[in-house]
Amino acid sequence: MVHEAATAAPAEPIEPGPVARLFQSVIPSIEFEIGQSPLDEVITVRRDDFVRVMEAAKNDERLAFDCLRCLSGVDYLTDLETVYHFYSFRHGHSLAIKVRCPNEDPHVPTVSHLWHTANWHERETHELYGIVFDGHPDLRPLLTEEGLGYYIMRKSHPLADIEEWQEDYLATIEQAKAQMAAATGVAPPVDEKALKIQMAQQKGAVMKKARDEARAKGLSPEDEKAAVQAAIKKFEEEFAAGQGAAPAAAPAKPVDDRAAKIQLAQQKAALITKTREEARAKGVSPEEERQIVAEALKKFSEGQEAAAAPAAAPAPATPAAPAAPMDRAAKIQLAQQKAALITKTREEARAKGLSPEDERQAVAEALKAFAEEQKGA
Amino acid sequence: MAIDTHIPSESDLETIDINVNVGPQHPATHGVFRMILTVDGELVIDLDPVIGYMHRGNEKLPENCDYRQVIGYHDRTDYLAQFNTEHCYVEAVEKLAGITPPERAEYIRVILAELNRIASHLMFFGAFGTDIGLFGTSFMYAFRDREIIQDFFEEITGERMMYNYFRPGGVAWDLPDNFKQRCTQVLDSHKRGAEQLDGLFMENEIVLARCRGLSPVSTEDGINWGLTGPMLRATGLMHDIRRAEPYSIYDRFDFDIPTGQQGDVYDRLVVRLEEMKQSTRIVEQALAEMPEGPIMAEGLKLVLRVPAGEVYMRVESPRGEYGVYLVSQGSDKPWRHKVRGASFSNLSALRAMSVGHYVSDVIIILGSIDIVLCEVDR
Numbered sequence: 001m002v003h004e005a006a007t008a009a010p011a012e013p014i015e016p017g018p019v020a021r022l023f024q025s026v027i028p029s030i031e032f033e034i035g036q037s038p039l040d041e042v043i044t045v046r047r048d049d050f051v052r053v054m055e056a057a058k059n060d061e062r063l064a065f066d067c068l069r070c071l072s073g074v075d076y077l078t079d080l081e082t083v084y085h086f087y088s089f090r091h092g093h094s095l096a097i098k099v100r101c102p103n104e105d106p107h108v109p110t111v112s113h114l115w116h117t118a119n120w121h122e123r124e125t126h127e128l129y130g131i132v133f134d135g136h137p138d139l140r141p142l143l144t145e146e147g148l149g150y151y152i153m154r155k156s157h158p159l160a161d162i163e164e165w166q167e168d169y170l171a172t173i174e175q176a177k178a179q180m181a182a183a184t185g186v187a188p189p190v191d192e193k194a195l196k197i198q199m200a201q202q203k204g205a206v207m208k209k210a211r212d213e214a215r216a217k218g219l220s221p222e223d224e225k226a227a228v229q230a231a232i233k234k235f236e237e238e239f240a241a242g243q244g245a246a247p248a249a250a251p252a253k254p255v256d257d258r259a260a261k262i263q264l265a266q267q268k269a270a271l272i273t274k275t276r277e278e279a280r281a282k283g284v285s286p287e288e289e290r291q292i293v294a295e296a297l298k299k300f301s302e303g304q305e306a307a308a309a310p311a312a313a314p315a316p317a318t319p320a321a322p323a324a325p326m327d328r329a330a331k332i333q334l335a336q337q338k339a340a341l342i343t344k345t346r347e348e349a350r351a352k353g354l355s356p357e358d359e360r361q362a363v364a365e366a367l368k369a370f371a372e373e374q375k376g377a
Numbered sequence: 378m379a380i381d382t383h384i385p386s387e388s389d390l391e392t393i394d395i396n397v398n399v400g401p402q403h404p405a406t407h408g409v410f411r412m413i414l415t416v417d418g419e420l421v422i423d424l425d426p427v428i429g430y431m432h433r434g435n436e437k438l439p440e441n442c443d444y445r446q447v448i449g450y451h452d453r454t455d456y457l458a459q460f461n462t463e464h465c466y467v468e469a470v471e472k473l474a475g476i477t478p479p480e481r482a483e484y485i486r487v488i489l490a491e492l493n494r495i496a497s498h499l500m501f502f503g504a505f506g507t508d509i510g511l512f513g514t515s516f517m518y519a520f521r522d523r524e525i526i527q528d529f530f531e532e533i534t535g536e537r538m539m540y541n542y543f544r545p546g547g548v549a550w551d552l553p554d555n556f557k558q559r560c561t562q563v564l565d566s567h568k569r570g571a572e573q574l575d576g577l578f579m580e581n582e583i584v585l586a587r588c589r590g591l592s593p594v595s596t597e598d599g600i601n602w603g604l605t606g607p608m609l610r611a612t613g614l615m616h617d618i619r620r621a622e623p624y625s626i627y628d629r630f631d632f633d634i635p636t637g638q639q640g641d642v643y644d645r646l647v648v649r650l651e652e653m654k655q656s657t658r659i660v661e662q663a664l665a666e667m668p669e670g671p672i673m674a675e676g677l678k679l680v681l682r683v684p685a686g687e688v689y690m691r692v693e694s695p696r697g698e699y700g701v702y703l704v705s706q707g708s709d710k711p712w713r714h715k716v717r718g719a720s721f722s723n724l725s726a727l728r729a730m731s732v733g734h735y736v737s738d739v740i741i742i743l744g745s746i747d748i749v750l751c752e753v754d755r
Contacts, residue, residue, distance in 0.1 A: 036686065037687050037689070038472040038686075039688055042687070066601070067603075068603065069605075069717065070700050072702045074712075085689045089616060092621060094622075116602050116603070116729070117601065119725060120721065120722070141429075143428065143432040152437060153436065159437060159441050
């Protein structure tokens with residue numbers, strides 16, 4: 001998982017709002033940064049001043065923040081931040097106070113003695129982010145089990161590695177199919193479901209035809225039923241005969257290509273399993289393990305390419321590969337041209353002050369002209 | 378033969394405190410919630426709530442989702458007040474991205490959120506009745522009415538529970554044609570049902586005997602413990618986020634804020650019952666004023682990229698202050714997505730409210746908090 005780095009603070013200074021100015025007048029000796037939020041004023045204080053700030057916020061008559069409404073941890077990759085959202089029932093004003101601590105030293109003094117509600121909020125933030133609230137009476141985990149050893153809300157903790165899981169899953173399926181093919185000696189049908197649907201459709205058509213014919217002849221319901229059943233039986237016999245012939249007619253070539261692919265997938269799967277087991281035996285962390293596996297796979301595919309290059313001829317899959325990216329690049333280019341055209345036409349239409357329907361039509365016409373141009377080229 | 382008439386007094390006996398485990402699977406805990414009670418006879422002298430059985434990373438998952446994909450996760454936090462939670466989240470995104478939803482969408486949101494508040498309080502009365510021993514009757518009355526609202530929501534959104542109907546910038550699709558007529562029907566049937574609930578609860582011998590004067594909370598304590606919503610209003614503080622920091626279009630409606638006097642369990646019932654009536658008033662006003670027009674802001678991209686910034690959006694959910702703290706770094710996914718659950722904070726005061734009461738009363742106190750464990754554990 002890749003995370004973009006935390007963005008820097010905005011360049012221009014932000015004017016302090018009324019609550020921030022009040023805050024400044026209450027504790028003039030404190031340095032703080034002013035941030036912006038659509039609803040509350042935000043200030044960031046230094047950790048050394050934190051205890052004084054919080055005591056003043058609670059006890060000073062002019063601030064009187066009697067309600068700690070929310071306490072959140074935020075992971076900024078190098079720093080951990082704790083955000084306190086306050087509300088004053090007496091004055092009706094609100095403020096967010098933030099304090100940062102580095103990842104290596106995640107300690108913040110507790111405020112649970114000032115606001116009892118902070119007790120659970122701090123316990124939760126401690127277990128999810130690993131921020132230690134010094135002086136908290138009881139920092140047992142609240143939501144997760146005890147002794148977890150890692151902090152699940154940190155950005156370094158992966159959500160789940162879906163790609164890897166999918167790779168494993170596909171490899172397992174390929175392996176099972178290959179085993180089955182080896183055991184029976186017959187390659188599995190390409191798409192069983194489509195075949196079944198096709199058969200059902202044909203069967204339906206036969207039934208309908210037989211019934212219509214019977215009705216046209218003016219047969220009784222029993223005779224009609226018998227006629228339909230006879231038609232179905234005939235159809236099934238024909239179908240079975242046809243299917244028996246069909247796979248016999250088109251074997252050979254695709255099976256070979258497929259077998260090569262399966263073999264490759266099997267080799268890859270074996271490699272993944274082996275590398276992972278080795279890594280686990282060494283006792284490395286899950287992230288490192290994943291990296292090791294990825295490296296091994298890369299090496300393997302490089303080796304494959306190197307093996308394929310001198311041989312060249314016997315690998316039918318490799319020559320096809322370079323063609324695909326070119327095709328892709330052309331497609332992307334086309335799509336980009338189209339998007340530019342759409343934007344341009346829409347802007348023109350808007351500048352003319354057309355209605356949304358006219359605008360849409362103008363865009364459609366432009367696209368049509370573009371497609372014709374492409375076809376001509 | 379002399380008969381020994383000496384009766385041992387309590388001071389002669391050696392007593393020990395016993396730990397009693399309640400839950401996690403227990404009908405009185407309203408979900409998967411566990412309490413470890415330390416009892417001296419029938420008296421609770423300590424209480425340790427254990428939560429987290431439903432923790433499923435409802436804050437982590439949205440940090441890996443597109444802004445619109447997150448809406449569904451909010452239905453699954455407070456699953457009894459889904460529209461209120463969705464409202465909070467979409468408002469947060471709109472505040473950050475600078476989107477203004479059209480008028481009609483605002484009215485739709487307010488109507489649905491207020492109806493949802495009614496449905497949630499009905500659920501509370503049904504479940505609370507079973508807690509105090511009004512088995513059956515209260516449950517049937519409340520659920521009959523709740524089901525009518527639930528059906529109405531299903532007609533609009535296509536879903537019975539997980540609506541996923543609000544969007545940043547508006548709502549997913551327009552209301553059905555007969556909306557006003559159906560909504561009036563629902564309100565009328567609810568008014569009749571609310572009268573019956575009023576008659577069943579407010580002067581009921583059982584309710585009066587078991588709830589009045591139980592576990593009174595002062596306003597200062599309530600604020601310090603982080604109580605919000607009906608729990609805090611029951612202590613006598615007239616505070617409602619819809620009035621104090623109006624969001625959406627709540628500043629246009631005329632409604633009262635019901636309060637209690639001493640913050641006991643009975644006051645919490647009174648406040649909730651009165652809140653249902655006030656919600657009905659808001660819905661009626663909104664229905665009368667609701668304009669025609671678009672339901673979605675124009676010019677929104679398929680992939681919503683929100684400029685860097687942060688916002689803590691809060692709404693008045695049926696359980697109290699439901700907040701969403703969003704931090705954006707300019708990408709199409711939230712950098713931080715924190716959910717401030719109302720019942721999480723309310724539940725953290727359970728120990729302070731329960732110590733010194735009888736075991737059977739602790740069940741009532743827990744019921745009066747009206748917890749939703751999916752929102753507590755997230």
